[in-house]
Amino acid sequence: MILLCIFNMSVFQMNYFAVILVAVCVRVPSSYCASNPIEWCYNDSTCNDLQWATIVPLYCNGTRQSPVNIVSASVTENANLTALTFEGFGNTSAMNFIQNTGKTVQVTFKPGVKISAGDLPSTYDTLQLHLHWGNGTAVPGAEHTVDGKRYPMELHIVNSKLTYNRNTTLAFKDSLGFAALGFFIEELTGTTGQPASWKILTSLLANISVAGQSVEVPAGVSLDDLLVGVDRTKYYRYLGSLTNPNCNEAVIWTVFKDTIKVSKDLIDLFSTSLHINDGSSPLMVNVYRSIQPAQPVSTQPKSSSTRTGFSLGLMVLCLVLRWI
Numbered sequence: 001m002i003l004l005c006i007f008n009m010s011v012f013q014m015n016y017f018a019v020i021l022v023a024v025c026v027r028v029p030s031s032y033c034a035s036n037p038i039e040w041c042y043n044d045s046t047c048n049d050l051q052w053a054t055i056v057p058l059y060c061n062g063t064r065q066s067p068v069n070i071v072s073a074s075v076t077e078n079a080n081l082t083a084l085t086f087e088g089f090g091n092t093s094a095m096n097f098i099q100n101t102g103k104t105v106q107v108t109f110k111p112g113v114k115i116s117a118g119d120l121p122s123t124y125d126t127l128q129l130h131l132h133w134g135n136g137t138a139v140p141g142a143e144h145t146v147d148g149k150r151y152p153m154e155l156h157i158v159n160s161k162l163t164y165n166r167n168t169t170l171a172f173k174d175s176l177g178f179a180a181l182g183f184f185i186e187e188l189t190g191t192t193g194q195p196a197s198w199k200i201l202t203s204l205l206a207n208i209s210v211a212g213q214s215v216e217v218p219a220g221v222s223l224d225d226l227l228v229g230v231d232r233t234k235y236y237r238y239l240g241s242l243t244n245p246n247c248n249e250a251v252i253w254t255v256f257k258d259t260i261k262v263s264k265d266l267i268d269l270f271s272t273s274l275h276i277n278d279g280s281s282p283l284m285v286n287v288y289r290s291i292q293p294a295q296p297v298s299t300q301p302k303s304s305s306t307r308t309g310f311s312l313g314l315m316v317l318c319l320v321l322r323w324i
Contacts, residue, residue, distance in 0.1 A: 040245045041276075042103070042287050049289045052245055060247035065292035066240030067143035070255065075236065078298040083233045084118035084254070088126070090224045095217035098204050102211030102276050103244065104287055106130040107201075111166075113223070115159055115179060119237070120252065124159035124179040125166060129223075131155055132243075132288040136268040137187050141288045143243050144182055144255050152267055153185035154288070155260065156243075157223070175239075177250040183230060188261035195262065197225035202266045205273040211281075231258040238297045243289045257299075 040055050041047040053061035088094055096108040106128050113126035133153040134141025142154035159179045160171040171177030193199045200221050207215045234257045241249040274284040 042289075043282070043285070052247065052289075056245045056247060058246070059241065059249060060245060062241065062247065062249050063293075064239055064241055064249040064295065065247060066243050066251065066253060066295075067145075067289060067291060068238065068240065068293070068295050068297070069145045069148060069291050070236050070297050071294070072147055074294075074297070076296070076298045077301040078119070078237070079301050080119040081235070081237055081298060081300045082118055084120070085116045086223075086232070087115070088113035088223075089227075090222050092222045092225070093219040094223070095221065097214045098201070098208060098217050099214035100208040100211050100274055100284075101130075102284075104130045104132065104284075105205070105208070105270065105274065107217060114162065115181070118235075118254065120179055121176055123162040125162045125164075126157060126159045126223075127166060127168070129155060129157045129226075131185075131270065133267070133270045133285075134288065135271045135285040137264050139286065141286055142184055143288045144184075145291060146184075146257075151184040151186050151259065153262075153270070155183040155185060155226070157181040157183075172246075172248045172250055175250055176252055178242075179252045179254065182253060182255040183227065184256070184259045185262050185267065186259045187267060188263045192263050192265045194266075195225070195228050197221050197228060198262045198266050201226065202269045202273075205269055209273055210275055210279055211277050227260060229258075230256060230260055232256060234258060234300065236297050236299050238295045240295060 039047055040052055042049065045051075047055065091113065094109050094113050096110050098105065098107045107130070108128045109126050111125070114123055115126065116123040131153055132141055132143045134150075137152050140150040140152045142151040143156075144154065157180065159181070160166065160168055161174065161177055164170040164174075164177065188194055201217075204215055204217065207213065236253075236255045236257065238253050238255075239249075240251050240253045241247050242251060271283060271285045275281045276284050
């Protein structure tokens with residue numbers, strides 16, 4: 001019996017079996033995989049995000065789930081949200097491999113890229129980045145929204161506490177184990193093939209059109225290059241979760257207000273180049289989770305210059321009214 005065999009497995013063997021099972025479900029979807037609690041998806045009604053709370057009930061129906069709609073009028077001010085420190089973001093050799101996971105595009109990083117400060121409780125080690133999108137620029141697919149607005153894409157940079165030495169199992173058990181950076185991507189109008197960093201990155205998509213494929217990222221592109229033009233001093237902060245199963249509530253979210261601007265032709269490549277399985281399977285579109293219940297969100301206080309300007313304006317108005 002299969003169950004008897006599993007019960008007699010060592011811990012190592014059980015972990016190995018689980019890895020094989022996940023690989024089979026991702027690479028070769030079947031009726032068995034659809035009913036197995038490990039399998040999840042974005043677009044099939046039997047395993048999409050409306051079913052995740054049933055598939056992984058321990059976490060996906062929790063009280064601290066992501067993504068959320070950020071209501072700017074309800075955000076509170078927190079003076080501790082200073083600028084973050086980015087280490088290794090300018091390293092043009094830090095990216096390791098880019099992979100089609102069957103759920104998204106993921107880029108892994110070599111050790112040495114880190115973030116800290118900005119009221120984070122620790123230094124965090126940058127593990128990977130991945131993206132969420134809809135169907136080209138016509139159907140937006142960012143995960144977080146701001147005042148109900150959904151952007152075409154969203155870039156997530158996932159970091160775990162440095163003290164865990166990239167052991168994500170330990171990070172999952174810590175309510176502050178991960179620090180995720182979210183960047184909205186919107187269309188850069190009036191041009192094609194821009195920015196150059198994104199043209200290089202998207203040129204690799206043709207080599208990973210099938211789920212499970214990966215290629216090395218050539219030297220020459222850094223995280224700073226991908227985040228070109230973004231003001232990284234202004235952001236929203238809240239406590240949330242991973243946005244896909246197992247939906248662990250172990251994430252400090254930092255969602256930046258400024259956007260990455262990428263030309264339409266490059267944005268469209270994500271929804272026209274990648275398959276969820278083999279080459280005959282559907283294209284990878286609408287890979288994002290729906291909005292979850294609101295969480296308390298904070299941001300930096302208005303700058304002193306802004307407040308000073310407002311005060312001076314108010315004084316002038318009062319003087320004018322006095323002499324009318």
